[in-house]
Amino acid sequence: MRLRRAPGVSAFTWRALVELILVGAVCGVLGVHIVLRRLAYTADMLSHVMLPGAVVATLAGADLRLGxxxxxxxxxxxTVRRATHGKTSQATITGVIVSGSLAVGAVLASASDGFRVDLAAALVGSPLTVTASDITVFAAIGLVVLVTLAVLxxxxxxxxxxxxxxxxxxxxARWLDALVLILLGAVVVAAVPAVGSMLPLALLAGPAGAALLWARRxxxxxxxxxxxxxxxxxxxxxxxxxYRLxxxxxxxxxxxxxxxxxxGFAAARRAG
Incomplete structure (x- = not known):
């Protein structure tokens, strides 16, 4: 069933609204598991590490999401291999990967003829330019993620x-850890057109953290x-x-x- 946009709403605004609602809802659900498993830093790492891949894909003329x-x-x-078989701590590995990824992405971008608009979109997203195919891709991945979380x-x-x-x-348990990372990786990659590589953590941690403060189950x-x-x-x-932001x-x-x-509400409730 095709969604009909409201009268007076432009097509690109309607597509942005649908995409952001889908991204927000799916990230909220998955974020509860991310917060409970203390994987917020890993989620941040996976978001940042997308930058060099997105830069390479853009310079090659390919889809950002492939890179x-x-x-x-x-x-x-x-990360999984070194954390389970190596002596280096998870925090150290994640920190090195995050800083290294940002450095590689910046170097590749500076070596190109110019910092393209697509690369800027890879950093912070461009919801107003999402296409119907972007919405379809995220909706399909989001459905798989939600069904998987429900089954398990x-x-x-x-x-x-x-x-x-x-x-x-x-x-x-180790396979469940790997599965959560796979779901996380799929969501942050599919969300690139809307929120880029720098902002998925906000949608994963903010609503989930708030919900866990308010809900007991x-x-x-x-x-x-x-x-x-x-x-x-x-x-x-x-x-x-x-406000043109x-x-x-x-x-x-x-x-x-x-x-x-x-x-604030949680603190007031405890004080009362």
Whole structure:
């Protein structure tokens, strides 16, 4: 069923609204698992590591997401392997990958004939230029992510709160960790046209963190995080159009504001 835009709303604004609502909702749900498993820093790493891949893809005339996906796959695989088999700590590996990725991306961009608009979009996104195919790609990936989280909800929850107990029961906890990273990588890559490589963490952590402060159980927290993420996407777009601000950055700021408000209410509730 095709979505019909409201009268007076331009096509590019309508596409941006649909894309940001989808991105916000899916990132909100997945973000609950990311926050519970303390993977926010890893999510930040995967977001930043997309930059050199996106730069290479742009300079080669290919889709940004192809280069971003290759970079995320390489970094995610290296992180998991070194963290499970090496002596170097996870934080050290992640820090080196983040700084190295930004450096490589900056060097490649400076070596090109000029810093193209596509490369700027790879940094902070360009929701107002998303296409119908961008929406379709993210909707398909988002559906796969949501179905996977629903099917494995019990195992993922158990792994988040008691990974030792899960391993004692013979469940493949390491495979669940890898699966969460795969879902995370797929979402941040698919979200590049809307929020670029620098801002996915805001949509993953802000609404989810706020929802976990307000909701006591996992399922209500996921539903609330989806609603807050979608609201952040729609609200950020409205503010950016009204005051002529960068859309992706405004959405990220709204996510941060939502989390700060949730922290304030949580503190007031504890004080009362």
């Amino acid at each position: 971003a996906a290759a970079a995320v796959a390489a970094a995610g695989g290296a 909800a019990k195992e993922l929850t158990f792994a988040a709160f008691d990974p030792v107990g899960l391993r004692a029961l013979g469940c493949p 996992l399922v209500p927290a996921m539903v609330l995080a989806a609603l807050l993420g979608a609201a952040a996407g729609a609200g950020g777009l409205a503010l950016s159009l009204t 960068a859309t992706g950055a405004t959405v990220a700021l709204v996510c941060g504001l939502i989390f700060l408000v949730a922290c």
